[in-house]
Amino acid sequence: MTGPAPAVAAVRAAVAAALGDVGPGELVLVACSGGADSLALAAGAAFVGRKTGWRVGAMVVDHGLQPGSDEVAATAATACVALGLDPVDVVRVDPTGPGGPEASARAARYAALDVPEAAAVLLGHTLDDQAETVLLGLARGSGARALAGMPATRGRFRRPLLGLRRADTEAACAAQGLTAWQDPTNDGSRPDAPLRSRVRTEVLPTLDRVLGPGVAQALARTAAQLREDADALDGLAGELLAELRTHAAGLDVDALANAPDAIRRRALRTAMIEAGSPAGALSRAHVLAVDALVTDWHGQGPVALPGGVAARRAYGRLALGPADSGVQPS
Structure with a gap:
């Protein structure tokens, strides 16, 4: 049979x-x-x-x-x-x-x-x-x-x-x-x-x-390896964000600045999405602009984000919220 x-x-x-x-x-x-x-x-x-x-x-x-x-x-x-x-x-x-x-x-x-x-x-x-x-x-x-x-x-x-x-x-x-x-x-x-x-x-x-046969399999293996890395980094970013939110309103920029770039930027992107910015509309340029409020601060104004969201820095804290709210972190 x-x-x-x-x-x-x-x-x-x-x-x-x-x-x-x-x-x-x-x-x-x-x-x-x-x-x-x-x-x-x-x-x-x-x-x-x-x-x-x-x-x-x-x-x-x-x-x-x-x-x-x-x-x-x-x-x-x-x-x-x-x-x-x-x-x-x-x-x-x-x-x-x-x-x-x-x-x-x-x-x-x-x-x-x-x-x-x-x-x-x-x-x-x-x-x-x-x-x-x-x-x-x-x-x-x-x-x-x-x-x-x-x-x-x-x-x-x-x-x-x-x-x-x-x-x-x-x-x-x-x-x-x-x-x-x-x-x-x-x-x-x-x-x-x-x-x-x-x-x-x-x-x-x-x-x-x-390049020879096997390109599709190699790309799939690459995806699997990157998923492991991305899952680990996203987990660390989530822990950082959770720790920062146990304190006063806004995110402490000093604590953010001390985090590795990959973890800090993932945490910032997550915070932007949770504030109402559509994930599909957020580009790396948006993330880097908000990151600069943390790592390259020289008094710049709010960063406009998709979905009517803005990131602002004041008094050592970073706040994300509606662009027209005018709310400053306290």
Whole structure:
């Protein structure tokens, strides 16, 4: 008796490993677009769920960004039902919002998928997606947190397939007779293709050809190492911020100045976000300008930040709050 195809076995093993803490009877939801990655994940979760006793369902998010998106969503839902998933829901979201269409669509998608009743929500990102994320972060000059890529687990969201290639999910679908949807936006040769698709179609193959095979795996390893470093530094920054806030209003600039640059700047960025500045709008230039209030003070005025927030220094303390409040630290 032969076992499953290697790619099918790999997907199933990845799902089992990622959800080892989920008990029988708990609800696991698969975010399924109908593409090869999420369809292979849905099939793997359905199989493992039958062995473990999970309730495995699916959510199909229709952004309405392409003609016929409702038909694509309905086809994906039908495929999930055929795999034995239950419940299977199609959710239509409004992709309009701040940050451009891609960012707003992503925000709407995650909001719809964040189902409190689910023990885990599975996302179909692969090692290839991780490599593309790292390359885009490098090109944009992003910091270590962005270069750390996508986490395997964040809250109830889990990405079991981050160790597998896109070729593995395509092979898993083929071996199980599953017909995956081919998203036309993934064709990076089109003049209107999203930047990520062009990285996928043009940049990564070029890097493999010039540097040799294995670039995607190397980028994913880099992301994992940077995530460890970023987690450690973020933890130290959080401890610094918590200690500073146990005292009087505002942050003591002398205590901040004595902290290592990486920890101090992370603490300042966190304080800016907590004061109301959108994380996605904060650049390194903003962080360095506020940092200068601590390390290069020569009487400069408030630093304006995104979201109508300002940083001010007075009487040896740094305060962050509404730009028009005029409140000074005491």
